[in-house]
Amino acid sequence: MSHAASASAPGAGALFLDAEALYQELLRGVRQLCQADTRLVGITSGGAWLAQRLQADLQLPGKPGIISSAMHRDDFAQRGLASSAQTQLPFDVNGAHIVILDDVLYTGRTLRAVINELFDYGRPASVKLAVLVDRGGRELPVQPDFAAARVALGERQSLSLARAEDGRFRFEVKEK
Amino acid sequence: MLYKRNPQLNKNGELIHLLSVEGLPKSILTHILDTATNFVSLNDREVKKVPLLRGKSVFNLFFENSTRTRTTFEIAATRLSADVINLDIARSSAAKGESLLDTIANLSAMAADIFVVRHSESGAPYLIAQHVAPHVHVVNAGDGRHAHPTQGLLDMFTIRHYKKDFSNLTVAIVGDVLHSRVARSDIHALTTLGCAEVRVVGPKTLVPNDMAAMGVRVCHTLEEGIKDCDVVIMLRLQNERMSGALLPSTHEFFKRFGLTPEKLQLAKPDAIVMHPGPINRGVEIDSAVVDGAQSVILPQVTFGIAVRMAVMSIVAGNEA
Numbered sequence: 001m002s003h004a005a006s007a008s009a010p011g012a013g014a015l016f017l018d019a020e021a022l023y024q025e026l027l028r029g030v031r032q033l034c035q036a037d038t039r040l041v042g043i044t045s046g047g048a049w050l051a052q053r054l055q056a057d058l059q060l061p062g063k064p065g066i067i068s069s070a071m072h073r074d075d076f077a078q079r080g081l082a083s084s085a086q087t088q089l090p091f092d093v094n095g096a097h098i099v100i101l102d103d104v105l106y107t108g109r110t111l112r113a114v115i116n117e118l119f120d121y122g123r124p125a126s127v128k129l130a131v132l133v134d135r136g137g138r139e140l141p142v143q144p145d146f147a148a149a150r151v152a153l154g155e156r157q158s159l160s161l162a163r164a165e166d167g168r169f170r171f172e173v174k175e176k
Numbered sequence: 177m178l179y180k181r182n183p184q185l186n187k188n189g190e191l192i193h194l195l196s197v198e199g200l201p202k203s204i205l206t207h208i209l210d211t212a213t214n215f216v217s218l219n220d221r222e223v224k225k226v227p228l229l230r231g232k233s234v235f236n237l238f239f240e241n242s243t244r245t246r247t248t249f250e251i252a253a254t255r256l257s258a259d260v261i262n263l264d265i266a267r268s269s270a271a272k273g274e275s276l277l278d279t280i281a282n283l284s285a286m287a288a289d290i291f292v293v294r295h296s297e298s299g300a301p302y303l304i305a306q307h308v309a310p311h312v313h314v315v316n317a318g319d320g321r322h323a324h325p326t327q328g329l330l331d332m333f334t335i336r337h338y339k340k341d342f343s344n345l346t347v348a349i350v351g352d353v354l355h356s357r358v359a360r361s362d363i364h365a366l367t368t369l370g371c372a373e374v375r376v377v378g379p380k381t382l383v384p385n386d387m388a389a390m391g392v393r394v395c396h397t398l399e400e401g402i403k404d405c406d407v408v409i410m411l412r413l414q415n416e417r418m419s420g421a422l423l424p425s426t427h428e429f430f431k432r433f434g435l436t437p438e439k440l441q442l443a444k445p446d447a448i449v450m451h452p453g454p455i456n457r458g459v460e461i462d463s464a465v466v467d468g469a470q471s472v473i474l475p476q477v478t479f480g481i482a483v484r485m486a487v488m489s490i491v492a493g494n495e496a
Contacts, residue, residue, distance in 0.1 A: 120226075121222060
């Protein structure tokens with residue numbers, strides 16, 4: 001577990017997460033999950049940023065995949081089709097070894113939708129999951145193969161990754 | 177209008193019915209086009225179907241004939257995993273004297289979720305939308321001379337696909353504008369999306385008087401109308417809607433307003449030619465143009481499926 005996540009002084013933003021330090025942890029973890037022919041696939045939008053940077057830092061050839069949960073979400077009837085992000089998988093999914101990346105793992109519902117989406121493109125040989133932050137609160141039996149940090153957040157708090165113009169990451173914690 | 181607010185939108189400004197392009201903000205039109213882009217790429221998948229409307233029933237209510245529109249709505253609904261029920265209303269209850277609203281009440285009792293409606297009377301889909309339960313959605317598939325919003329949207333999708341941006345475009349809509357609900361939907365959509373110049377082109381008898389008020393340039397010769405334009409939308413001559421002598425003859429019409437390869441050279445070299453179909457070769461458009469390199473008439477049909485998927489999935493996700 002990284003020292004990059006810690007509970008800071010009480011008050012505004014009771015949680016401090018150093019996204020850049022956590023990224024270095026993630027890089028180390030994903031390197032261990034990868035084999036020679038592994039394909040990275042990032043969940044839009046935070047996970048896709050992570051996949052792009054990891055693809056470069058791990059010196060993997062070609063482009064990483066991008067995957068969207070929009071077509072398979074279970075809350076479609078309540079939330080509608082808000083996201084217009086699009087899945088792009090620039091390789092044959094059949095027989096591929098895939099590592100899915102996301103910024104935050106929470107209920108597991110996005111991941112369920114994303115796995116269904118992935119299987120609409122073919123039958124991968126294996127699928128692993130690496131995330132920057134596992135915030136607990138799972139509602140489905142989904143566990144990451146690697147998490148750079150595990151933190152506890154209240155239900156009313158939302159956590160998401162932001163990317164600055166220079167490509168550096170930071171976490172945004174918002175009260176709902 | 178009977179309504180306090182646009183009957184197509186809920187109190188959060190989200191689309192719940194698609195009745196007309198008129199009155200919809202640019203953000204909603206763009207959202208539909210962006211969503212349709214996702215559905216175009218379904219062809220890249222092994223499974224060319226998504227579960228967004230699984231367990232929903234789409235009723236195709238065509239009080240007026242259509243092949244292309246009805247079929248593409250049916251394909252769109254099945255690709256969204258909905259159950260589709262096609263009703264040839266013209267030959268059933270309406271012929272036995274049942275009123276439109278009684279037909280709708282009966283079909284609602286069969287647990288319909290979306291009605292796709294084509295009707296010869298302008299405004300029929302509005303009437304239906306006013307009387308359905310809050311979870312039921314209505315999509316206008318063409319009403320009278322009034323509107324054909326999904327055709328307008330698929331035309332916008334096609335233009336955006338080939339030309340990327342509307343702000344520098346000149347678009348000419350040519351032919352029987354008077355009887356065309358497509359022309360009206362196209363004009364509203366082009367104006368809302370910020371198209372630089374919209375021209376309507378046709379003989380005085382087939383161009384309605386209120387066109388200039390819609391912010392378009394009216395041209396009564398094809399040569400003036402298509403000069404230097406980026407997009408030419410040809411309309412079908414709707415003989416079946418014409419009463420009285422609006423035209424000397426179809427031969428005369430083709431001579432003056434038919435799009436031939438020679439006349440098309442007046443448009444920009446990379447201009448695209450569109451047509452909502454069904455085409456009448458040799459009446460409003462020459463065969464060589466239909467089959468030529470600048471024609472995008474068949475891609476329009478393909479994009480129509482994606483646009484109809486986008487519309488149905490967006491309205492189905494929003495509560496009244």
